[in-house]
Amino acid sequence: MAKLIQGETGEWEIVIGMEVHAQVIAKSKLFSGASTQFGAEPNSQVSLVDAAMPGMLPVLNEYVVEQAVRTGLGLNSKINNVSVFERKNYFYPDLPQGYQISQYEHPIVGEGVIEIDLPDGTVKEIGITRLHLEQDAGKSMHDQHPTKSFVDLNRSGCALMEIVSEPDIRGPEEAAAYLSKLRMILRYLGTCDGNMEEGSMRADVNISVRKPGGPLGTRAEIKNVNSVKAVQQAIDYEVQRQIEIIEDGGEVDQETRLWDPNKGETRSMRSKEEAHDYRYFPDPDLLPLHVSNDQIENIRTTLPELPDQKKHRFMDDYGLSLYDASVLIAEQQRAEFYEDVANDNDAKLAANWVINELLGILNKNETKLSDSPITAEKLSGLIKLISDDTISGKIAKDVFADMYETGKAAADIVEEKGLKQVTDTGAIEAIVDEVIAENPDNVGAYKGGKDKLFGFFVGQVMKKTQGKANPAVVNELLKKKLG
Amino acid sequence: MTELTHLTIEDALTGLKNKDFSAKELAEAHISAMEGARDLNAFIVETPEIALKQAEESDKRYASGDAGLLDGIPFANKDLFCTEGTQTTAASKILEGFVPQYTSTVGQNLADAGAVMLGKANLDQFAMGSSNTTSAFGNVINPWKASDGKDLVPGGSSGGSAAAVAARIAMGATATDTGGSIRQPASFCGIAGIKPTYGRCSRWGVVAFSSSLDHPGPIARTVKDNALMLQAMAGYDPKDSTSANKPVPDYAAAMTGDMKGMKIGIPKEYRIDGMPDEIQKLWDQGAEWLKEAGAEIVEISLPHTKYALPAYYIIAPAEASSNLARYDGVKYGHRSKDAETLAEMYAKTRAEGFGDEVQRRIMIGAYVLSAGYYDAYYIKAQKIRRLILNDFEKAYETVDAILTPTAPSAAFAIGENEDDPIKMYLNDVFTVTANLAGVPGMSVPAGLDANGLPLGLQILGKAWDEETVFKVGGVIEEAAQFSALPQTVMSKAA
Numbered sequence: 001m002a003k004l005i006q007g008e009t010g011e012w013e014i015v016i017g018m019e020v021h022a023q024v025i026a027k028s029k030l031f032s033g034a035s036t037q038f039g040a041e042p043n044s045q046v047s048l049v050d051a052a053m054p055g056m057l058p059v060l061n062e063y064v065v066e067q068a069v070r071t072g073l074g075l076n077s078k079i080n081n082v083s084v085f086e087r088k089n090y091f092y093p094d095l096p097q098g099y100q101i102s103q104y105e106h107p108i109v110g111e112g113v114i115e116i117d118l119p120d121g122t123v124k125e126i127g128i129t130r131l132h133l134e135q136d137a138g139k140s141m142h143d144q145h146p147t148k149s150f151v152d153l154n155r156s157g158c159a160l161m162e163i164v165s166e167p168d169i170r171g172p173e174e175a176a177a178y179l180s181k182l183r184m185i186l187r188y189l190g191t192c193d194g195n196m197e198e199g200s201m202r203a204d205v206n207i208s209v210r211k212p213g214g215p216l217g218t219r220a221e222i223k224n225v226n227s228v229k230a231v232q233q234a235i236d237y238e239v240q241r242q243i244e245i246i247e248d249g250g251e252v253d254q255e256t257r258l259w260d261p262n263k264g265e266t267r268s269m270r271s272k273e274e275a276h277d278y279r280y281f282p283d284p285d286l287l288p289l290h291v292s293n294d295q296i297e298n299i300r301t302t303l304p305e306l307p308d309q310k311k312h313r314f315m316d317d318y319g320l321s322l323y324d325a326s327v328l329i330a331e332q333q334r335a336e337f338y339e340d341v342a343n344d345n346d347a348k349l350a351a352n353w354v355i356n357e358l359l360g361i362l363n364k365n366e367t368k369l370s371d372s373p374i375t376a377e378k379l380s381g382l383i384k385l386i387s388d389d390t391i392s393g394k395i396a397k398d399v400f401a402d403m404y405e406t407g408k409a410a411a412d413i414v415e416e417k418g419l420k421q422v423t424d425t426g427a428i429e430a431i432v433d434e435v436i437a438e439n440p441d442n443v444g445a446y447k448g449g450k451d452k453l454f455g456f457f458v459g460q461v462m463k464k465t466q467g468k469a470n471p472a473v474v475n476e477l478l479k480k481k482l483g
Numbered sequence: 484m485t486e487l488t489h490l491t492i493e494d495a496l497t498g499l500k501n502k503d504f505s506a507k508e509l510a511e512a513h514i515s516a517m518e519g520a521r522d523l524n525a526f527i528v529e530t531p532e533i534a535l536k537q538a539e540e541s542d543k544r545y546a547s548g549d550a551g552l553l554d555g556i557p558f559a560n561k562d563l564f565c566t567e568g569t570q571t572t573a574a575s576k577i578l579e580g581f582v583p584q585y586t587s588t589v590g591q592n593l594a595d596a597g598a599v600m601l602g603k604a605n606l607d608q609f610a611m612g613s614s615n616t617t618s619a620f621g622n623v624i625n626p627w628k629a630s631d632g633k634d635l636v637p638g639g640s641s642g643g644s645a646a647a648v649a650a651r652i653a654m655g656a657t658a659t660d661t662g663g664s665i666r667q668p669a670s671f672c673g674i675a676g677i678k679p680t681y682g683r684c685s686r687w688g689v690v691a692f693s694s695s696l697d698h699p700g701p702i703a704r705t706v707k708d709n710a711l712m713l714q715a716m717a718g719y720d721p722k723d724s725t726s727a728n729k730p731v732p733d734y735a736a737a738m739t740g741d742m743k744g745m746k747i748g749i750p751k752e753y754r755i756d757g758m759p760d761e762i763q764k765l766w767d768q769g770a771e772w773l774k775e776a777g778a779e780i781v782e783i784s785l786p787h788t789k790y791a792l793p794a795y796y797i798i799a800p801a802e803a804s805s806n807l808a809r810y811d812g813v814k815y816g817h818r819s820k821d822a823e824t825l826a827e828m829y830a831k832t833r834a835e836g837f838g839d840e841v842q843r844r845i846m847i848g849a850y851v852l853s854a855g856y857y858d859a860y861y862i863k864a865q866k867i868r869r870l871i872l873n874d875f876e877k878a879y880e881t882v883d884a885i886l887t888p889t890a891p892s893a894a895f896a897i898g899e900n901e902d903d904p905i906k907m908y909l910n911d912v913f914t915v916t917a918n919l920a921g922v923p924g925m926s927v928p929a930g931l932d933a934n935g936l937p938l939g940l941q942i943l944g945k946a947w948d949e950e951t952v953f954k955v956g957g958v959i960e961e962a963a964q965f966s967a968l969p970q971t972v973m974s975k976a977a
Binding site: 048051052053054055056057058059060087089091093096097098099151277279280281283284285286287 | 564565573578581583584686688689690691693694695721723724725801802804809813814815829852853857861
C-alpha cells in the first residue's frame with residue numbers, strides 16, 4: 001500500500017526509517033542502582049555514578065540486559081552473543097559524564113522483522129536493523145529562572161533501547177502502524193510501558209522522497225516526534241517540504257530537523273557539516289557483554305504469546321475477522337478479557353459485545369478496561385442470558401447499561417426488573433389477538449398490501465409485553481394470524 | 484622520637500603489637516616529620532587531625548587485641564584517591580575545593596586495615612607526568628639532591644607519595660601507575676613500589692586518567708612493606724567491572740628467597756640506545772644476584788617493545804580525553820566566572836582549570852579518536868597492545884619473571900626535559916609495556932649512580948602472579964643492601 005504523493009512533476013514515493021528510543025522497564029538504571037520511578041522530585045534519584053562524580057564507575061544492570069534480549073526475541077531478531085558498550089562523546093549540561101554509554105559497532109540485538117497491520121486489512125513486514133542499549137540523558141530546564149538553566153538528572157543513566165528499523169516504511173499510515181505495533185510488542189513483553197506522553201517512548205523519523213523505484217533521496221532526520229499522531233503530521237509536512245524543494249530545482253539537505261507540534265512544522269536543528277564527531281570508542285570501564293545461548297533460550301521460555309501470534313490464534317480458534325482480532329489483541333489485558341468472555345460463550349457474539357458495547361462505553365467515559373464496572377465474568381453472564389433466550393438482544397442492551405451504572409450482575413437486574421423474555425406461546429398469542437382486535441384499520445391496510453405495517457404490529461406486541469416477548473415467537477404468530 | 488619514622492612497616496607493626504610505642508606516638512612522629520618537610524611540597528592537604536583520631540582508635544584496637552593488618556601505620560594518600568570529607572583535587576585547579584562524599588575502595592580497604600591517613604599526597608595533574616612538575620599545587624621536590632645541591636624531580640606521577648615515603652614522612656603511600664607512575668618515582672626516590680595486575684586493586688573512587696591503563700598500588704620503602712600494603716589494598720570490588728574476583732594471596736609469605744628452578748628473562752629490546760652505562764651495569768648486576776641466588780638467567784625477546792611508547796601515548800590520551808570530559812563546570816569543581824554562553828563556559832572553564840600537559844593530552848586524545856583518524860591511530864594502537872600482551876605471554880611460557888631497569892635515568896633536575904614532551908615521555912619506556920599488558924611490575928632500589936642518586940630495577944611477572952614478583956624483588960633487595968638515605972633525611976638526622 002505504498003502511498004504515492006502527486007507532485008507537479010509526477011509521483012513521489014516516501015521512504016521512511018525509524019529510530020525508536022524505548023525506556024526499559026527496570027527498577028534501577030542501566031549502570032547504577034538509582035531508581036527509575038517517573039515524576040519524582042528533581043535530582044532525587046541520582047547516584048554518584050549518574051552525577052559523574054570523579055572516580056565513579058558503571059556497573060551493568062543484568063536485568064536490563066535480560067529485558068533487551070527479551071525484546072530482541074519479541075522482534076524476531078538475532079541476539080548477539082557478544083556486544084560492546086562504547087562511549088559517544090559530546091558536551092551538554094544534561095550529560096554529566098561528557099559521554100553517553102551506548103552500543104555502536106556491536107549492538108546486543110541484530111536483524112529481525114515485525115508485521116504491521118494496515119488500515120486496508122493487509123499486513124506488511126518491516127525489517128528491524130538492530131536494537132542497542134544506551135543511557136538516557138538528564139533534562140535541562142530553561143523555564144525555572146530568568147537567567148539560569150537548571151538540570152534534573154533523575155533520568156540521567158536510565159536504560160534505553162534504541163530500536164532501528166530498515167527504510168521499509170512507505171508513508172504516514174505505515175509509520176503509525178509500525179509505531180503502534182512496536183509499542184504493542186514492547187508492552188506485551190513488559191520491557192517498555194510505551195508511554196509516549198511521559199517520554200518513555202520517543203521516535204526519530206528519517207524521511208526522504210524519491211521517484212517510485214528510483215535511487216534513495218537525501219534524508220532528513222526528524223527529532224522530537226512524540227506521539228503516533230505527531231509522526232503522521234511530521235511526515236506529511238516533511239514530505240511536502242522535500243518535494244517542493246526538489247521540484248523547485250533545489251536539493252534536500254542532509255540534516256537533523258526538529259518537529260514543532262505547536263506550529264505543525266519541522267525546522268532545521270543542525271546540518272551535516274555541523275554534525276558532531278562523537279569519537280566513539282569502546283568504554284574501557286566495561287568489559288564486552290557476553291550473553292550465552294543458554295541464557296537466550298532461558299529468556300525465550302519466559303516470552304508471552306506475542307500480538308501477532310495471538311491475532312492469528314484468535315482468527316483461527318474463534319473465527320474472528322482480522323479487524324476484530326486486531327482490536328482485541330491491541331492490549332494484552334483486553335485480549336485476556338475477551339478470552340474470559342469467549343470461552344464460556346459464542347466467540348463471535350462475545351467479540352461483538354466486547355468491541356462494540358464494552359469498549360464503546362469505556363471509550364466514551366474515558367475509563368480504562370481495568371476500571372470497568374462490568375467484569376469479564378459479568379459480561380459473560382449477560383451474554384449467556386441472550387444465548388439461552390432468557391432476554392432478547394435489545395433488552396440485553398438496557399441490562400448492559402444498567403450493569404455499567406450499578407455494577408450488578410445481569411441475572412439480578414433481569415430478575416429485579418422482571419425483564420425475563422416471554423416465550424410462552426399461549427400468553428403471546430393472547431396479546432397478538434388483542435393487538436389485532438384493537439387495530440382493525442391497520443389489519444385491513446396490511447391485508448390490502450401495506451407489508452410495512454408488519455413492524456407496527458410487532459411494536460404493539462412488544463409495547464404490551466414491555467419488550468419481553470420473544471421476537472421470533474411474535475413474528476411467527478403475527479404472520480400466522482395476519483395471513 | 485625521630486627514629487620511629489625510620490622503621491619499616493613490618494617493624495612498626497611489631498613495635499605496636501609489643502606496645503613499644505603507641506599508634507598515637509607513631510602518628511605524632513610522622514605528623515611532625517610532615518610539618519618539618521613542607522619544603523618538599525609532598526602534600527596538597529595535610530590531615531593531622533584525621534591521623535590522630537585514627538591513631539587513637541588504632542590504639543584501642545591494639546588494647547582490645549583486634550588490630551588489623553596495617554593497624555596504626557601512617558600513610559600518604561595520593562590525591563587521586565577520593566576521600567569522604569577531605570578535598571580531592573587530582574592536583575588540578577578544576578577540582579580545587581572538591582570534597583567527595585565517598586572514599587575510594589582502596590582507601591577504605593586501608594582504613595579497614597587500620598592504616599592512618601596523614602594527608603593527600605601531591606602528584607602530576609590528573610596523574611599525567613613523569614616529574615611531578617604538572618601539579619597545580621606546585622612541584623614536589625625529591626628528598627635526594629643533585630651533587631651540586633640542585634632540586635631534583637621525584638618522578639611522577641606519584642611524586643608526592645614517593646617523596647613522602649623516601650623522606651620518612653609516611654611509612655607507605657597509595658599510588659597509581661598508568662605508564663610507570665608508581666615504579667619510576669619509586670626508582671627516583673630510592674624506594675620500592677609495585678603496580679599489581681590490572682584488576683587486582685579496585686579503581687572505584689580513584690580519579691580516572693586512562694581507565695584501561697590505571698593501576699592503583701602501593702609505594703613503601705621495602706619489598707615486604709609493599710607486600711603488606713598491597714595485601715590490604717587489593718581485592719575484588721563489585722563496584723569496578725574490571726576488578727577480578729580472585730582471592731588475594733599472602734604476598735609476604737611468598738618472599739621465601741628461594742630462586743631454585745626459577746628462570747628470569749632479560750629482554751634484549753630493553754637495551755636501548757643512549758642508556759647510561761651505569762644502568763646497564765646495574766641491570767647486569769641484578770641478573771648476577773639472581774643467578775647467585777639460584778635462578779637461571781635467560782635472554783628473551785619482547786619484539787614489539789619499541790611500539791609500546793607510541794601506542795601508549797595514543798591509548799592513554801584517548802581515554803583521558805573522554806574521562807576528563809566530566810570536568811565541565813556544570814556540576815562541581817571550577818567554573819569560569821566570565822562566560823556568557825554555554826560554549827564559552829565550557830571552553831573557559833576547561834582552559835582555566837586544566838594545566839598545559841592535561842590540555843595537550845586531551846587534544847591528542849580527541850584527535851586520535853576523531854573520524855578519519857580512529858582506525859589509523861586508536862585501532863592500530865590497540866592492535867599493538869595485543870601484540871605486546873602476546874609478547875609477554877610467549878615469554879612467560881619459558882620464564883617466571885623478567886628483569887629490566889625501571890627507568891632510563893636517575894632523577895633529573897626540575898625544569899629539565901620540560902621543553903620537549905617526547906623526551907619527557909621517554910621516562911616511561913621500560914614501564915609502559917606492563918600497563919599495556921596489565922601484568923604486574925615492581926621497582927626495587929638496587930644501587931646509586933655516579934652522582935649518588937638511586938636507581939631501581941624492575942621485576943615484571945605473569946598476570947596474577949605478584950607472588951613471584953615479590954619473591955624476586957625480595958632477593959634483589961637482600962642482595963643490593965640498599966641503605967643510602969636521601970640528603971634531606973640525613974641532614975635532619977644529624
